[in-house]
Amino acid sequence: MKIVAIDTSTKQLSVALSDGQQILAEASYVTSLNHATKLMPLLERMMQEVNWSPRDLTRIVIADGPGSYTGLRIGATTAKTLAYTLGIDLVPVSTLELMAASAGSTGRIVAIQDARRGTGFVGFYEEGQLVGEEQHTVIADFVKTLPTDTKITGDTDKFTTELQSFTIVDPAFRAPRAGVLALLGAKREPVETHAFEPRYLRLAEAEAKWIEAQRHD
Amino acid sequence: MTQPLILAIESSCDETAAAVVRGGTDVLSNVVSSQIESHKRFGGVVPEVASRHHVERITYVIDDALTEAGVRIDEIDAIAVTEGPGLVGALLVGVSAAKALAFAHGKPLLGVHHIAGHIYANRLEQELRFPLVCLIASGGHTELIYMPEDGVYEVIGETRDDAAGEAYDKVARTLKLPYPGGPRIDQLAQTGQDTFHFPRIWLEKESYDFSFSGLKSSVINAVHNAEQRGEVIIPEDLAASFQASVVEVLVTKAIRAVKEKGGKQLLIAGGVAANRGLRAGLTEACSREGIELVIPPMHLCGDNAAMIGAAAIHPYRAGRQSTLAMNAEPGLDLK
Numbered sequence: 001m002k003i004v005a006i007d008t009s010t011k012q013l014s015v016a017l018s019d020g021q022q023i024l025a026e027a028s029y030v031t032s033l034n035h036a037t038k039l040m041p042l043l044e045r046m047m048q049e050v051n052w053s054p055r056d057l058t059r060i061v062i063a064d065g066p067g068s069y070t071g072l073r074i075g076a077t078t079a080k081t082l083a084y085t086l087g088i089d090l091v092p093v094s095t096l097e098l099m100a101a102s103a104g105s106t107g108r109i110v111a112i113q114d115a116r117r118g119t120g121f122v123g124f125y126e127e128g129q130l131v132g133e134e135q136h137t138v139i140a141d142f143v144k145t146l147p148t149d150t151k152i153t154g155d156t157d158k159f160t161t162e163l164q165s166f167t168i169v170d171p172a173f174r175a176p177r178a179g180v181l182a183l184l185g186a187k188r189e190p191v192e193t194h195a196f197e198p199r200y201l202r203l204a205e206a207e208a209k210w211i212e213a214q215r216h217d
Numbered sequence: 218m219t220q221p222l223i224l225a226i227e228s229s230c231d232e233t234a235a236a237v238v239r240g241g242t243d244v245l246s247n248v249v250s251s252q253i254e255s256h257k258r259f260g261g262v263v264p265e266v267a268s269r270h271h272v273e274r275i276t277y278v279i280d281d282a283l284t285e286a287g288v289r290i291d292e293i294d295a296i297a298v299t300e301g302p303g304l305v306g307a308l309l310v311g312v313s314a315a316k317a318l319a320f321a322h323g324k325p326l327l328g329v330h331h332i333a334g335h336i337y338a339n340r341l342e343q344e345l346r347f348p349l350v351c352l353i354a355s356g357g358h359t360e361l362i363y364m365p366e367d368g369v370y371e372v373i374g375e376t377r378d379d380a381a382g383e384a385y386d387k388v389a390r391t392l393k394l395p396y397p398g399g400p401r402i403d404q405l406a407q408t409g410q411d412t413f414h415f416p417r418i419w420l421e422k423e424s425y426d427f428s429f430s431g432l433k434s435s436v437i438n439a440v441h442n443a444e445q446r447g448e449v450i451i452p453e454d455l456a457a458s459f460q461a462s463v464v465e466v467l468v469t470k471a472i473r474a475v476k477e478k479g480g481k482q483l484l485i486a487g488g489v490a491a492n493r494g495l496r497a498g499l500t501e502a503c504s505r506e507g508i509e510l511v512i513p514p515m516h517l518c519g520d521n522a523a524m525i526g527a528a529a530i531h532p533y534r535a536g537r538q539s540t541l542a543m544n545a546e547p548g549l550d551l552k
Contacts, residue, residue, distance in 0.1 A: 034544065036309055036312065036313070036544050037542045037544045038542075039545075040316045040317070040320055040541035040542070041540070041541050041542050042322060043320070044541055048464065054320060054321045054322070054323075055321075067269070067341075069265065069306070070268075070305075070306055070309065071269055072271050073271075073306065073309060073310055073313070074309055074313050077271075077272055077275060077310050077313035077314050077317070078313045078316070078317045080272075080275075080276055081275065081276055081279070081313070081314040081318060081321075082317045082320075082321055084276040084279075084280065085279075085290055085317065085318055085322070086321050088526075110259060121318035129490055169420045194276050194277050194280070195273075195274065197269070197272055197273055198272065200269070204265035204266045204269065205265065206259050206263040206265065206266060207263075207266060207387075210258055210259060
C-alpha cells in the first residue's frame with residue numbers, strides 16, 4: 001500500500017506517507033497561516049524524498065472534520081480530486097478521532113475543538129471507540145457528563161475553568177498528526193469519492209437562520 | 218503549431234464549471250453546475266453556502282467535462298483555473314482541484330483572471346481584431362478595458378461604487394422581484410416606458426469610470442415616495458426608466474472609448490451582456506457609428522469554464538506556468 005494522509009482541518013497542516021504498516025514520512029506546520037499555498041508543495045516534496053510517483057498511490061486518507069471550514073474544503077477538495085483522478089480509495093477519518101488517537105494514551109479521552117462563545121466540537125472515545133456522537137455543544141454542560149478519569153485533548157487552553165478537574169493531555173501530544181491518520185485509515189472501508197464532503201457539523205449561518213425563519217412562518 | 222487541449226475549471230462565485238477547450242477556440246465540452254436554486258431562498262449568493270456546494274459538485278463536473286469531450290486526462294496538455302477575482306472560499310475549491318490534477322498527472326498549471334475569461338468568451342465565436350475595447354458588465358464588475366494586442370489588458374474605466382449587475386439586483390429587490398433580479402428587470406423593461414427620467418451619472422467629462430449608487434438611490438426613493446403618497450408604481454415603467462439610464466451611460470462611454478482609442482471592435486462580456494436592453498442599445502449605436510460589435514452568445518455570458526480555457530491559451534503559449542503554491546486571489550488585478 002502507498003497511502004497519503006492529509007489533515008488541514010485545524011490551524012495545523014499535517015501530511016504523511018505510509019505503507020499501511022509504518023509511517024514513512026510525516027511533516028507538520030504547527031501553525032500554518034495558509035494551508036492553500038503550503039499543502040501541495042509539501043506533499044510534492046515528501047513524495048520526491050521517498051521516491052514515490054502519484055501513479056503509485058493506492059489510498060488517500062483525509063481528516064474530514066469538524067474544523068475550520070476553509071481548511072476542511074482545501075483538504076477535502078484536494079483529497080477527493082486526487083482519489084478521483086488517480087482512481088484510488090478515499091478514506092475519511094474524523095478530525096476529533098485523530099486528535100484523540102494522536103494523544104497516544106489508552107482509556108477514556110475527549111477531543112475538544114473551540115467553536116467560540118463557550119461552545120466546542122467534542123468527541124468522546126473509550127479505547128479508541130467513539131461513545132455517543134460527535135457534537136457541537138456547550139463545554140461547561142458537556143463536561144458534567146464525563147467520568148472523572150477522562151483525559152482531555154485539543155483546545156484545552158480555551159476552557160481552563162471548565163476542565164480544571166480533568167487530566168489534560170501533554171502539549172507534545174495535543175496536535176493531530178497525519179502519520180497517526182494514515183494508520184487509522186489504512187484498513188477502513190473507502191467511501192464514494194464523488195459524493196464525499198467534509199463534516200462541518202454545523203450549518204452555514206445563513207442556512208441556520210433561514211431554517212429558523214421557516215419555523216416561525 | 219499543434220493545438221493544445223486545456224482542461225479548465227471555474228468556481229469563482231456560484232457556478233461550478235469545467236470545460237475542455239482545444240487551441241483556445243474549440244470547445245469540446247462546457248459543463249456548468251449552477252447553484253442558483255439554492256441561493257434563491259437567501260436573495261443572493263451566500264459565500265459559505267456557495268463554497269460548500271462547490272466541494273459537493275467539483276469532481277462530478279470535471280468528470281462530465283472529460284467524458285463529454287471524449288478525452289482522457291492523460292491526453293490533456295494543461296490544467297487551467299480561475300485564480301481570481303471572486304469569493305475566496307469558492308475560488309479555493311477550483312484552485313485546490315486544479316492543483317491536485319496538475320500534480321497527479323504532471324501537467325502544467327495555468328492561473329487565469331476571471332475577467333480575461335469573460336473577454337475571451339467572445340473568441341469562441343468570432344475572431345478578435347486588435348486594438349479593441351471591451352465593456353465588462355456583471356454582478357461583480359463594470360469595467361472598460363482597452364486591449365492594444367492579444368493578451369494585453371489596460372483597465373481604462375471602472376465603477377467607483379456598485380457594479381451594474383449589483384444595481385440591477387438591488388432595484389429588483391426594491392420591486393420585490395425574485396432573485397436573480399437582473400433578468401427580471403430586463404424583462405419588465407421590454408414593455409415599459411422611460412417615464413421617470415432618472416439621472417445619468419457621467420462623472421468627469423473625460424472619465425471612463427462609472428457610478429451606479431446614485432441612480433440606485435433615485436430608484437429606491439421614487440418607489441418609497443410613491444408608497445408614502447399611496448400612488449401605484451407601474452413596475453414596467455420603473456424598470457424601463459432604470460434600464461434606460463444604465464444602458465445610456467454604458468453605451469455612450471463604451472462608444473467614446475472605442476473612438477478615442479481607435480478600436481477596431483467593441484466587445485461586451487459578463488452576465489449583463491445577456492441584457493436585451495444593453496444589447497439593443499449597443500447594436501443601434503455601433504451600427505450608427507460604423508463600429509464592429511462583438512457580443513457573446515447567451516450561453517457564454519454567465520460564468521463558465523470554456524471562457525477560462527479560451528483565455529488560458531496566453532499563459533500556455535507564453536510558458537507562464539503557476540506553481541503548486543498557487544493561491545486563490547480574491548482581489549486579483551487584470552494585467
